Amino acid sequence: MPRKRDKPPAPVGWQAPIALARKVVTLLEEHTDPLSHRRAIFNLIANGPCYGDGDEVKRLSDAEVATIAHALQGYLRGAVRHTIPRASIDLSGVRVHTLRILDGASSFMDGPVLGQAVLALTLTLHLAGFKNLWRCKAPDCPHIFVKTHKQEYCSGKCQRRHYKQTEREADRAEREALRVKRARRAGRK
Ligand SMILES: [Zn+2]
Secondary structure, X not given: OOOOOOOOOOOOOOOOHHHHHHHHHHHHHOOOOHHHHHHHHXXXXXXXXXXXXXXXXXXXXXXXXXXXXXXXXXXXXXXXXXXXXXXXXXOOOOEEEEEEEOOEEEEEEEOOHHHHHHHHHHHHHHHHOHHHEEEOOOOOOOOEEEOOOOOXXXXXXXXXXXXXXXXXXXXXXXXXXXXXXXXXXXXXX
């Protein structure tokens, strides 16, 4: 029987780790449609630092894409929390093949797509810097994002919403303080 993979698949297009991390995390976190999630998984596998066969991603059903995207989201959230549960996903069945090329080494992989995606995501985030992985500052937003500039929210929408909330709370606190003051003054009379 021929070996499953004797020749490395050609990487589709190399991308700087920080750009790849930002693209993938945005597609996974800010989009909910199956096409965006499929693109996130495809980018990880076809363009990641350890690459696999992107065509395998094209053959997945929407249900398989949803399962993998959900696992990757859980993994990302676990990776920014400092408590249990930590991010852990089983990579069994994934094979990594590394060969020396002139100026370094090239690594490619095969096996279950979820495992390949997690391996590619882990390597990408290590290269991009895990310190750049942040949780959105809006308390009601669970989204993770890759920080490439001074940014505290996953999106402008979250930033505007949280600003408005904070403003309303400040107004309420101010009104409440005024009410207490007036009540005290009235009590003294
Ligand atoms: Zn957000």
